Amino acid sequence: MTFAEILELHPKPWRVDRSTILRCIQECIDCLASCTACADACLSEEDLPSLVRCIRLDLDCADVCASTERVLIRQTEPNTRLVWTTVEACAAACGACAEECERHAAHHEHCRLCAEVCRRCKAACEALLMALPPFQA
Amino acid sequence: MTFAEILELHPKPWRVDRSTILRCIQECIDCLASCTACADACLSEEDLPSLVRCIRLDLDCADVCASTERVLIRQTEPNTRLVWTTVEACAAACGACAEECERHAAHHEHCRLCAEVCRRCKAACEALLMALPPFQA
Amino acid sequence: MTFAEILELHPKPWRVDRSTILRCIQECIDCLASCTACADACLSEEDLPSLVRCIRLDLDCADVCASTERVLIRQTEPNTRLVWTTVEACAAACGACAEECERHAAHHEHCRLCAEVCRRCKAACEALLMALPPFQA
Amino acid sequence: MTFAEILELHPKPWRVDRSTILRCIQECIDCLASCTACADACLSEEDLPSLVRCIRLDLDCADVCASTERVLIRQTEPNTRLVWTTVEACAAACGACAEECERHAAHHEHCRLCAEVCRRCKAACEALLMALPPFQA
DSSP: OHHHHHHHTOSSOOSSOHHHHHHHHHHHHHHHHHHHHHHHHHHTSTTGGGGHHHHHHHHHHHHHHHHHHHHHHOOSSOOHHHHHHHHHHHHHHHHHHHHHHHHTTTTOHHHHHHHHHHHHHHHHHHHHHHHSOOOOO | OHHHHHHHTOSSOOSSOHHHHHHHHHHHHHHHHHHHHHHHHHHTSTTGGGGHHHHHHHHHHHHHHHHHHHHHHOOSSOOHHHHHHHHHHHHHHHHHHHHHHHHTTTTOHHHHHHHHHHHHHHHHHHHHHHHSOOOOO | OHHHHHHHTOSSOOSSOHHHHHHHHHHHHHHHHHHHHHHHHHHTSTTGGGGHHHHHHHHHHHHHHHHHHHHHHOOSSOOHHHHHHHHHHHHHHHHHHHHHHHHTTTTOHHHHHHHHHHHHHHHHHHHHHHHSOOOOO | OHHHHHHHTOSSOOSSOHHHHHHHHHHHHHHHHHHHHHHHHHHTSTTGGGGHHHHHHHHHHHHHHHHHHHHHHOOSSOOHHHHHHHHHHHHHHHHHHHHHHHHTTTTOHHHHHHHHHHHHHHHHHHHHHHHSOOOOO
């Protein structure tokens, strides 16, 4: 995608490892779209009543990924504590959504795939948390 | 606003104190709109170059408030860890944005007002964190 | 809400009637939150399968109101065609969601209230469309 | 990205040509991220005052692409008028943003790239508008 090329051109880039940020942004993008698609597929399933918790967590995870994506794309004078807690929330959202989607993975391929994306996004968030500079709690 | 009446009608409400959640949602709503308005007012100021960090944090704070608002409105089978980390990120975003806006409060009334909203939203997030049930870290 | 005070302080305000814009922003804010709350209340209802279309349109309407809110808050050098089509999409989203919510209003008070908010938001969008300056189609 | 595989698995897909919708979603995703990145890169440029309109339209375009992405991902019982006006607003946002970014393309490579993404997204929106079923205006 072109946005990654634009990120590379930032006149005053953040000194955090760019490839780790980029990987996390890309996973957030896929996770936001995948959770939105999974929630909607669940809405059309015959066993809809058993998928209520899955839909709810899909919607939460999509929303948290959406804000995390935007915060991470911005390289201009970031606040480390803000970035850190945002990425931590994203990891928690992806973890909760993955766990629920996995419970439906045997019956719904879209839940299985969505769980995979959530797991990858959670891992990318955790890798970024390790790469972020320290800050005062 | 009508949304608060709709929240009251939820068939299976979360057992967390409803007025504390509602207060936090309302502050997120005002903070999202206020930060969006402050960033835009900054863009039209003559001393724009001194407001770069303020605009960046306004945009971050608006995005984090937007996802927090949606997560908190949902009462159906919430995941406590997801809610907790989301609200913590929101408190951090509001704190960072308030601090920066306060630096411009003497010169720009919109920054002074925006800092006030951010402080109120941060306090509402912290009050909600105290009211949330415990979860395994 | 404080954001309205911040809007009043814009250094280079758009020449469109401010109260008409403000009214539309406020309805978008309530409609976004109300549709999010109604979708979530529907998810917890026993007749969930009959509410699928209502949830889908609630989610669409919330998303379109969210982007319309942000576009309208910004007063700095707006593009009239962009604003016009955005507000028109918002009116269409509110109209579609209101119509579906009204079908469930007799059984679900949250749908009845949500339909009311959508109708008010649609009317505010239409009033704003009348107030916007002309542009080349 | 995995979300495209999830879209393919929808139990009750919309009868609109799936590849045209998918193409439009993918362009919205790149355009949302690219406009967010371009706005932020502009914020860090030395000629920031000349980029005010570019930042404003980048932010608008990102927001409209974000809601369009979500509306298009949902395949469950769509409202054609809602989809149509949303995609039309997205085409208008991309067109306005592309035009402004092109004015800075000679000086800022990120603006040149962002204009390209906006043009592609506009074209994908227009192709989708041609493929949508008719509705009563």
